Amino acid sequence: MTLTPTLHRDLGLTDDELVAIQKRLGRDPSYTELAMFSVMWSEHCSYKSSRIHLRGLPTEAPYILVGPGEGAGIIEVAPGVSVAWKIESHNHPSFVEPFNGAATGVGGIVRDILSMGARPIALMDPLRFGPLGDPRTAYLVEGVVHGISNYGNSIGVPTVGGEVVFEDCYAENPLVNVACLGVIEDKLMHGRAEGEGNVVILIGSSTGRDGIGGASVLASAEFDDTSGDKRPSVQVGDPFTEKLLIEACLELVRSDLLVGFQDLGAGGISCPTSEMAAKAGTGMHLDISAVHLREADMEPFEIMISESQERMLAVVDPTDVDAVLEVCRRWELAANVLGEVTKSGRVEVIRSDTVLVDVPADALAEEGPVYDRPKQRPAWLDDLQAADNGDGAPGDLRDAFMQLLSSPAMASKRWVWEQYDHMIFLGTVQGPGGDAAVIRLPNTEVAVAITVDGPGRYCYLDPYDGARLAVAEAARNVAAVGGRPLAITNCLNFGNPEKPEVMWQFSEVVRGIGDACRELGTPVTGGNVSFYNETKGRAIYPTPVIGMLGSVGDPRDSVGLAFRDPGDAIVVLGATDPDDFGGSEYAKTVNGTIAGRPPRLDLAREKALQAVLIEGARDRLFSSAHDCSGGGLAVTLAESALAGELGFSVDPSRLGDLEPHRLLFSESPSRAVVSCSPERVEAVRELADAYEVPFAVAGKVETDIFDLGTFRAEADVVREVFDKAFEAAMTARLS
Amino acid sequence: MTRVGVVVFPGSNCELDAQNAFASLGAETVMVWHHETELPDVDLVVLPGGFAHGDYLRTGALARFSPVMDAVARHAESGGLLVGICNGFQILCEAGMLPGALRKNKGLKFLCKWVTLRVDNADTAFTSRATPGQFLRIPINHFEGNWYAEPEELERLRANDQIVLRYAENPNGSLDDVAGICNEAGNVFGLMPHPERACESLLGSEDGIVLLRSLLDAAEEAKVSA
Numbered sequence: 011m012t013l014t015p016t017l018h019r020d021l022g023l024t025d026d027e028l029v030a031i032q033k034r035l036g037r038d039p040s041y042t043e044l045a046m047f048s049v050m051w052s053e054h055c056s057y058k059s060s061r062i063h064l065r066g067l068p069t070e071a072p073y074i075l076v077g078p079g080e081g082a083g084i085i086e087v088a089p090g091v092s093v094a095w096k097i098e099s100h101n102h103p104s105f106v107e108p109f110n111g112a113a114t115g116v117g118g119i120v121r122d123i124l125s126m127g128a129r130p131i132a133l134m135d136p137l138r139f140g141p142l143g144d145p146r147t148a149y150l151v152e153g154v155v156h157g158i159s160n161y162g163n164s165i166g167v168p169t170v171g172g173e174v175v176f177e178d179c180y181a182e183n184p185l186v187n188v189a190c191l192g193v194i195e196d197k198l199m200h201g202r203a204e205g206e207g208n209v210v211i212l213i214g215s216s217t218g219r220d221g222i223g224g225a226s227v228l229a230s231a232e233f234d235d236t237s238g239d240k241r242p243s244v245q246v247g248d249p250f251t252e253k254l255l256i257e258a259c260l261e262l263v264r265s266d267l268l269v270g271f272q273d274l275g276a277g278g279i280s281c282p283t284s285e286m287a288a289k290a291g292t293g294m295h296l297d298i299s300a301v302h303l304r305e306a307d308m309e310p311f312e313i314m315i316s317e318s319q320e321r322m323l324a325v326v327d328p329t330d331v332d333a334v335l336e337v338c339r340r341w342e343l344a345a346n347v348l349g350e351v352t353k354s355g356r357v358e359v360i361r362s363d364t365v366l367v368d369v370p371a372d373a374l375a376e377e378g379p380v381y382d383r384p385k386q387r388p389a390w391l392d393d394l395q396a397a398d399n400g401d402g403a404p405g406d407l408r409d410a411f412m413q414l415l416s417s418p419a420m421a422s423k424r425w426v427w428e429q430y431d432h433m434i435f436l437g438t439v440q441g442p443g444g445d446a447a448v449i450r451l452p453n454t455e456v457a458v459a460i461t462v463d464g465p466g467r468y469c470y471l472d473p474y475d476g477a478r479l480a481v482a483e484a485a486r487n488v489a490a491v492g493g494r495p496l497a498i499t500n501c502l503n504f505g506n507p508e509k510p511e512v513m514w515q516f517s518e519v520v521r522g523i524g525d526a527c528r529e530l531g532t533p534v535t536g537g538n539v540s541f542y543n544e545t546k547g548r549a550i551y552p553t554p555v556i557g558m559l560g561s562v563g564d565p566r567d568s569v570g571l572a573f574r575d576p577g578d579a580i581v582v583l584g585a586t587d588p589d590d591f592g593g594s595e596y597a598k599t600v601n602g603t604i605a606g607r608p609p610r611l612d613l614a615r616e617k618a619l620q621a622v623l624i625e626g627a628r629d630r631l632f633s634s635a636h637d638c639s640g641g642g643l644a645v646t647l648a649e650s651a652l653a654g655e656l657g658f659s660v661d662p663s664r665l666g667d668l669e670p671h672r673l674l675f676s677e678s679p680s681r682a683v684v685s686c687s688p689e690r691v692e693a694v695r696e697l698a699d700a701y702e703v704p705f706a707v708a709g710k711v712e713t714d715i716f717d718l719g720t721f722r723a724e725a726d727v728v729r730e731v732f733d734k735a736f737e738a739a740m741t742a743r744l745s
Numbered sequence: 746m747t748r749v750g751v752v753v754f755p756g757s758n759c760e761l762d763a764q765n766a767f768a769s770l771g772a773e774t775v776m777v778w779h780h781e782t783e784l785p786d787v788d789l790v791v792l793p794g795g796f797a798h799g800d801y802l803r804t805g806a807l808a809r810f811s812p813v814m815d816a817v818a819r820h821a822e823s824g825g826l827l828v829g830i831c832n833g834f835q836i837l838c839e840a841g842m843l844p845g846a847l848r849k850n851k852g853l854k855f856l857c858k859w860v861t862l863r864v865d866n867a868d869t870a871f872t873s874r875a876t877p878g879q880f881l882r883i884p885i886n887h888f889e890g891n892w893y894a895e896p897e898e899l900e901r902l903r904a905n906d907q908i909v910l911r912y913a914e915n916p917n918g919s920l921d922d923v924a925g926i927c928n929e930a931g932n933v934f935g936l937m938p939h940p941e942r943a944c945e946s947l948l949g950s951e952d953g954i955v956l957l958r959s960l961l962d963a964a965e966e967a968k969v970s971a
Binding site for chain 1: 755756758759761762765766778795796798799800801854855856857858884886939941942944945947948
């Protein structure tokens, strides 16, 4: 390989960035060095466009043990019990190659969790695709779900929830995000290369040519018609090796054999070597002839930036090297001694006798460019917000109700989550299909609630308000199962940050997340930014996906969404605003409109509602509780009935004097539907009064009828529609 | 105390769940790595679920060649109790220790869901605590659970009452609704559903205890009579 004057551009670096590198080194970079800079300074690895905005997020609370900047955030959920929680995106690879793209997304987040010394115990997959009517969508859904299923099931980590969302804007840019929960078993690990003379060991799979430039070429550029040519940039996963890696690494942590530890993901070997050295203020001297290769004739730059999966980098005391190698041998994993920690502050790489790389670790890991990119509020936003929000009455209320329940957005996603092992580890107290999953932590009687939420339409209509709504809904979901919201991880999916409109959306979303998190007391423990979700100049909706984690305490206190006993009272908590239709499921599905302003959110009211849900759960007042959101009250009631294989009768006029469709389909936030035995109604009323949360007994749980006052439907008929719609849409497109 | 050996292949992933479930029923458990050529002193051997050796080539096809399998076979030949759950069932079929084979589900999809099983032979070491015809709610979790055998083989199994558990509603296309079977001698069992996942009402069902306790009873009995 030879250096040419424009090579850096092919690697995704700008002319200015090259000049900065030359200035920092005082010379031209070697080819291998340039390749390393190209991945470490890529948008994906360096957060160069987002960093100045992310600084404004709240990140601290007494129970946050590790905040942003490490493999995962660490949250102490009960005295002495800590969990790791993190979300990542694998959007671009999944569009190019859905099966392997999604699979390696799972593998990557699992190693992030593992790098903290935590055992991965649950996954969630928020997925976004184009309209299901498009044949390519069905192909992508099939491939992505199969990829997650194949990888997650094989490594034995349950997939306990997620989202499947369909919008036109994701047709050429599906979003495949994945969140992982882990539990610290023995001790918290850090990605730091402490101690001169300590030994650097690469553990896991061989290094091949897969995923060359995944971070720079794929994740940090827009797509066009030639995107299929980028398929070699997608990594190929081997879940079998990942499972061995998990067990071997946890044994190494348990046996106290590691000084520092980090996963290999984007950027390959370049990333943990430079980051671990930079964090510890040390250097590394590495001989890459020790790396075991999948192909013999690999170039040094390929070895340094290959994103081959299932690899970890360990820093080990010299006296422990034999023990580490023995553990790896027993788990049938390769382990290569690459070199040692130095005090030089530099990453030095040789291959046999040839010096290939000699650069400051800081320059790679911490001195990447930081951009304050121009921002501009989109000119089209005023017209969009002023337009009709789609709140017109339907021709027939019952038809509208059935239409909503059979839409791909609202219909049962059983077809998806039955393909995921959601039960392994014997901790899934509540799995997919509810507001939040409830996971009992191994060997404890402590449970956590986790959920993921990303209302893209709301954020499109107003990025700031949409982001606040996203945080509020995620927290409400956790509160609905009885969890106290503690912290979030976020995956920020956006278009091209070089466009001022996109950058404005980004800064508004981050501002909204920050404000809502401050108000709700749920700091940000880290996350991921995915830019360039744009094809042929068309960007996705600004889509922040909020991963909320809460503590449930005793898992027996958690509450499900399913109605439990016929005769139970159905109580609606919170007020319905007749105008909350902008970006709603009803406006989109029934009236074909995505316009206006998103629902109005009052965070004080939101907190009060959540307090009622959490206390009511702890006092075991509720038979069921369900957040009222997409599709409004009507869909919320239906979901509780369908989950419980029961029915209901309600009189919406008890909630206020509004047109029926406004009561039934408005998406006002800060509401929930709970059911309780008749003798507990007063206790629930008192609790709601104490927090000044509007309270109304709307009706009661029935066995086999859905009676919404102005119309009714047989439970069997609704169930048939709700259960079959998604699968029918999928199979129609695939056959 | 009954001693249960849980065989761990590279790629097994239900070994911890099996260990926890048996331990919660009072048994002592020991993990046995697939490289071992001898089993420790155990009263019951469990091949847990997972993806032994990555399930590459074909489910269970590589695992049957793991060194430990000779010892497992000797244990079974001498009348020792042996149960294969999910991937363990697939391995036992590949190893010829149970009849038939597990093919891909008829829907060509992985399926993780609760199913209802019917106990069609309550007179085995695996079902002694069940009543004939009892329904058990236990989850399945597999891609290859569609059991198949040649017609003569199936007839033989029926005649010998070796079909122990059937699905009330067949989820995967399994021949004759077969969910779990035993060998002719009645000491080797295989089933696709996961009883270890159904040992706690908090997680949805305690019906798995019926099967696991039956095995522990039989193991205890064998110890006393030995």
